[in-house]
Amino acid sequence: MPPFAKPETVLKRSEELINVGQHQAALAALNEIFTSRRFKQTxxxxxxxxxxxxxxxxxxxxxxxxxxxxxxxxxxxxxxxxxxxxxxxxxxxxxxxxxxxxxxxxxxxxxxxxxxxxxxxxxxxxxxxETPESMLLGSVSAxxxxxxxxxxxxxxxxxxxxxxxxxxxxxxxxxxxxxxxxxxxxxxxxxxxxxxxxxxxxxxxxxxxxxxxxxxxxxxxxxxxxxxxxxxxxxxxxxxxxxxxxxxxELELWQEAFRSIEDIHNLLTMAKKAPRPAMMANYYEKLARIFMVSDNHLFHAAAWNRFYALARSIAKSDQEHTRMASYVLISALAVPVISSNAPGTGNLNKTKSDFLQGDHEGRTRTGRLTSLLGLSRTPTRAGLLKEALNRDILNKARPELRELYNILEVEFHPLSICAKIQPILAQISQDSEMAKYVKPLHSVVLTRLFQQLSQVYDAVKLDKVMQLVSAFKAPHSYSAAEIEKFCLNACKKGHLNIRIDHVAQAITFQDDVFATDAHPSASTTSEADNVRLQATPSELVRTQLSRLATCLDTTLNTIDPSVLANAQAAKRDREAAKNAAGGGAAAPSAPAAAPAAATDNDGFTEVKKSVYRPPVSALTRDSDTISVRSRHTLRAFGNEDEEDDPWSAIPPSSSVTDLTPVQRRRLLGRALVQLLILFVVCLVGLGGTLWLALPVIAPEDKASFKIPRSFDDLKALNAVLQHYKTDHFARVLLCWVVVYMFLQAFSIPGSMYMSILAGALFGVPLALPLVCVSVASGATICYYISKTLGVVLVALPSWKKRVDDWKEKLAQHNDAMVSYLIVVRMMPLPPHNIVNILAPHLGIGVGTFWISTCGGIFAVSVIHTTIGEKLDQMTSPDDFHLLSWRNMLLLVGVAAAVLLPVLIKKTQQPLEGEPSRGQVFLEQDDEQQARLPDSFRRNLVGASESDDELPRRTLDTGGMQEDEAWRDAAMLDDDDLDADVMGRSGFRDRGAQPPPPQQPPSRLSKWIGASGLKL
Missing domain, CATH: 1.20.190 (Delta-Endotoxin; domain 1)
Structure with a gap:
């Protein structure tokens, strides 16, 4: 490499070369500066x-x-x-x-x-x-x-x-x-x-x-x-x-114009304040032109309606107001009544599944266009006309358009409608800007013609119909074949119910007398927004009872007006009573009322409280065991009826150990079959989701669509998804989430490659929270599967003692449970799938489990998504550098940050005496509290007593005395008891409080008296 020359010297040298005509050499001299190593220091x-x-x-x-x-x-x-x-x-x-x-x-x-x-x-x-043909042609052509x-x-x-x-x-x-x-x-x-x-x-x-x-x-x-x-x-x-x-x-590139509309809409959703009205008016005007080119007259009229709402405050002259109002009115009138975009149209003989499958794509497209217009619901022809009337557009529009509206929407004249409208359409055709509405208006006129004829005639000759439509002149005249095609299309869409008799050369209007709202006839569905001369026979049959009831009620009120007055007074009384009850009653989600106190015959205070049944997810399977939660709450409940138990197919863990080996194997086989069925159902659901959500895959890309198990699979899948992500970002994101949660739910390998793929597809800012939430949600599904089916496995003799030991050790660290679980997730000494399976059987709540999983996987997800962001630059798995010093320091640092508060709490000495633990409280108000020492808690949990024998306690003001044991804990029913273990200190002097008035004893007080536990 030649020595680096100063920039001034190079510039001077290039000027000299330019002066002598050496432009190429001058450019080469200047280009050497960019390739020099000292270029950045210049x-x-x-x-x-x-x-x-x-x-x-x-x-x-x-x-x-x-x-x-x-x-x-x-x-x-x-x-x-x-x-x-x-x-x-x-x-x-x-x-x-x-x-x-x-x-x-x-x-x-x-x-x-x-x-x-x-x-x-x-x-x-x-x-x-330039092609060889063009070069050859240029050489021989002069x-x-x-x-x-x-x-x-x-x-x-x-x-x-x-x-x-x-x-x-x-x-x-x-x-x-x-x-x-x-x-x-x-x-x-x-x-x-x-x-x-x-x-x-x-x-x-x-x-x-x-x-x-x-x-x-x-x-x-x-x-x-x-x-x-x-x-x-x-x-x-x-x-x-x-x-x-x-x-x-301007270039008439309507596809690009529509994509530009979508880009603008996506940007508008990010805006914190509304854009300028003039800008949005331009947006809706261009959108109206796009819809007109695509022959979507419904959304074209809706776009004009939105444009008028913004542009009427910008327009200055009356002529401009008239022009805009005329466009809004004629675009709404030109919306065809028989339209493929109309919701609910179609062949009336279709089944419900046919409607769902056939209309899904149409509903998706309609919802997309509705969102582009900023509407909350799909526009309709009747709604657009009603809104035009509310805005007084009818009076501002041109006179011929007002007359056109009256003929189509107000008046009823089936024999002269074509003749009356033809001059108006001819006048509109002379306007170059509005001539594009003439063709759809002819379709509306034909629909109105047949709708009005069906209300007057049962049948009409084809010659008569041709005579009526002969008022239309070329190029909008109709032949008999075109009229027949129009009628068949209207029948197919469900707007008309017509039978054409070619022998008699007649059109018969059919009406199902026994049609219902669930299966309406064609005439009832098409005449919702049309002028009605009389009710159809089906409506007369369907509304007979309601009309009779209305007539009888009117007659009764006319004969005796006091009936109506008494009914109104009773209604006011009911509303007043309801308001009074609603003001004094507690909210449904409020906790139970504070316990009341009553004095029994022995002079002791009896605690009364509302006993509620805990939700099923909070209950344990062993009815003789009282489990201690991380929030130090003790839940005691009685035996459940077998028919009310959602897990009645799987017996309690205590009964599994009593089964014979043959019975145990049968029970395990049943649980495995249920797990296999659940896996197959979820696998079918996964396949169906991918089939519906994935875009159309090219044949050459199908081989790459599989769960990555190697580096080559990951690179191939990333290359294909990068191509599809550009146009189908939401679909690719949905498919990734569903596959990831499926892998986590059934502990299938491949999660690491999916996390790396997320970083490559979505970038670290989006992929990191996405991976954490997906892992936590998928692991929670595994948690519930194990909670439902895995109780049989963990209750086997070889597992039960081990699980009980782990549960006892975890109960001693409830305060730091989340921190320990985060570290276990971060440095998985036990595999993650083992943690997912055992968590519900070790007393770990689902909320604690989800939070610890999401937090524990965070540091590992940072590593994986960061690797994925650089996936395009990698050539082999060695480029991952998973065991690099930076990654190890990140894991150790996060683990130390999580465990540091726990270690500080354990090492520091309390200033006062250590608070007492294991205090058992019955729920009561602040003025009546009862406290039980540690020995009673241990006896309740079963540390020193057998499972089928619990001690009876007699509580007096001076302390506690132990009495004879009482048996059969199954005497508790499902509404008896809910006792909480709470860390309150001391209990108050019973005699310091005045006794409340005597109240009927509750079921809890009856159980306390029967068991010998006196308060």
Whole structure:
């Protein structure tokens, strides 16, 4: 490598080479600076003139790729210290390229002898190289026409200018300091596509801008990242997208226009304040044009309605108000009554499953369009007309449109409707802007014609129908075949119920007299928003009882008015009583009332409390055991009825140990079969979810869609999902979550690769919480499966003693249970699937289990997702570096931070005596408390007593005395007792409180008296 020369020397040398015509050598001399190792240490004040000269030479020599490499190197040096410098160089680069295009056009005009800038350059794709056929044709042709001159002189510079815009956007993207020049270059590129009518380049430009916007979230953790929550930044992106939308509409690229609408809608959902009304009016106007091109008249009318709501405050003249009101009214009238987009339409003979399968895609598309309009529900034709009347649009519209509304929606004249509407439609056809509504209006008129005929006639001749529609003149006249096709389509959609008799040449209107609301007839479904002359026979039959009841009630109130007055008075009394009861009663979710006190015959105070049954999830299987929870609460409850037990198919753990080996094997076999059935059902559900949620997979990509078990599988799956994630982000995210939770629920290997894949697909900011929540949720599903089916396994003789020992040890560390479980998850000495299975049988609550799992997996997930973010740069599993010093220090540091408070709490000495433990309290108010010492708690838990024998206690004011034992704990029923172990100190003097009035004894007091436990 040659020695590094000073920048001033290189610049001077390049100027000398330029003066002697050695431009290529001068460019090579300047390019050596960028490849030097000392380039980054060069001051920017010396580099900026060199970059200006370097860009000049690249443009003169059409070295677009070299210019991009040099500008990228210069950006890396200047973006952190002087962003204005790179902005200046980029603008100079674009300006020179644009000047070369103008110069080439001038030369082409001079060579051809006129033409100007308005001539379109007929080149489909600027990025395509010249074909051999075109080169051969150019060598043998002597024509000097406009196309030939443009291809030779202008097209190369147009291509260079397009590459200059692409280069500038790639350099300025995803940097908050360069955000303003990025938006300026993007707007210049849009104007370039619009000026030269470059449709292919416009599509690519839209895709580039869309990709850059999607990468904003992925690189949000980088320095100088773009913050879309900032209002100024978001407004700049919105302005660019609106310019993109306007250009797409002018170029008539309706697909790109719709995608631009979606981009704008996604940005608007991030905005904290409402955008300007003029901007939103432009949004709805362009959306209305898109819907009109796609023949979606319903949403076209809804878009005009939204546009009018915003634009009426902007319009200044009465003529502008009349024009907007006329568009709103005629677009609503032109919505076809028989429409494939109408909800609930279709063949009435379809089953419910057919409707669900066939209409799913339509409902999804309709919901998507509804959200783009900012509506909470799908618009309807009747709703749009009603809203137009409420806004007084009818009076502001043109007179012929008001008459059209009256004929279609108010008046009833089946024999003259076509003749009355034909002059109005002819007048509308003369307006070039409204002529596009004439064709859908003819469809509405035909629908109204048949609806009104069906209310008057049972049958009508085909000749008569043709005579009525003969009022329509060409090109909107109808033949007999077209009328028949229209009727069949209306019958298929469920709007008409017609039978065509070709022998009699007649149309018969059928009506099912016994049609119901669940299965309506065609006439009842189509006439909801039509003028009604009379009720149909089916309506008369269906409403007979309700009309009779209404008539009898009216007659009774007329004969005796006091009946109505008494009914109203009774209703007021009921409402007053209900309000009074609601004000004095406790809320349903409030705790039970405070225990009342009563005095028994012996003079002792009897505690009375409302006993409630704990939820099933809080109960243990052994009815003779009282389990201690982490919150120091003791739950005692009686035997449950077998029919009320949700786990009646699996016996308690205590009874499993008493079974014979043959019975035990049968029981284990039954549990395994149930687990297998559950696995198959979940596997089918997983397959169905993937089949519905995944996009259409290309045949060559199907081999890569499998749970990754190796590095190659992971790389292949990531490459395929990166492609599908761009257009189907929500679907890919849903499929990933479902697969991950399935792996965790059934302890299937592959979770590590799924976490790495999340980092590669979604980036660390999104993947990290996603992995933690998915792991915790999937492990919780495994927790519940083990709680339901695994009680048989952990109660085997070989496991029961071990599980009981672990439960006793864990009970001594309830205060630090979450910390210990987090460390176990972080440094899994026992495998995670063992922890998931044993947790419900060791007294660990589901809330504690979920929180500890989510917190314990956090540090490991940081490692995995960070690895996944760099997956594209890796070539083998050795690049993971899972056992690196940084990862080990991270795990040890988090574990130490979690255990440090626990160690401090254990080592410090209390200032006063250690608080007593194992105090058993019955729930009561603050003025009546009872305290039991540790020995009673141990006897209750069963440390010194047998399982079927519990001691009886007699509580007196002076202390406690032990009496004879009482047996058969099954005497408690399901509403008897709920005692809490609480760490309260002392109990108050019973005699200090005045005895409350005598109350009937509760079931709890009866049990206390029967057992000998006196208070």
């Amino acid at each position: 001051p920017l004040a010396s580099l900026e003139p060199i970059m200006i000269r370097f860009v000049d030479l690249c443009v003169d020599l059409k070295k677009g790729r070299m210019a991009k490499e040099g500008l990228m190197q210069y950006k890396n040096v200047s973006q952190n210290t002087n962003a204005q410098s790179i902005e200046l160089v980029i603008k100079h680069f674009i300006k020179l390229a644009d000047a070369k295009v103008v110069e080439a056009q001038s030369k082409a005009d001079a060579a051809v002898g006129g033409g100007g800038d308005d001539e379109k350059i007929d080149v489909d794709d600027l990025e395509e190289s 024509d000097q026409n406009r196309d030939r001159t443009d291809r030779v002189l202008v097209t190369p510079w147009l291509k260079f200018l397009w590459e200059a815009y692409r280069t500038a956007l790639d350099i300025l993207r995803n940097n908050a300091r360069l955000e303003i020049p990025y938006q300026q270059v993007a707007n210049q590129a849009l104007k370039f596509c619009l000026q030269y009518e470059r449709k292919t380049e416009f599509r690519r430009l839209c895709e580039v801008l869309r990709q850059h916007l999607q990468n904003v979230a992925r690189y949000s953790h980088h320095a100088h990242a773009i913050n879309l929550t900032d209002q100024d930044t978001l407004q700049r992106h919105l302005d660019t997208r609106f310019a993109q939308l306007n250009a797409a509409v």
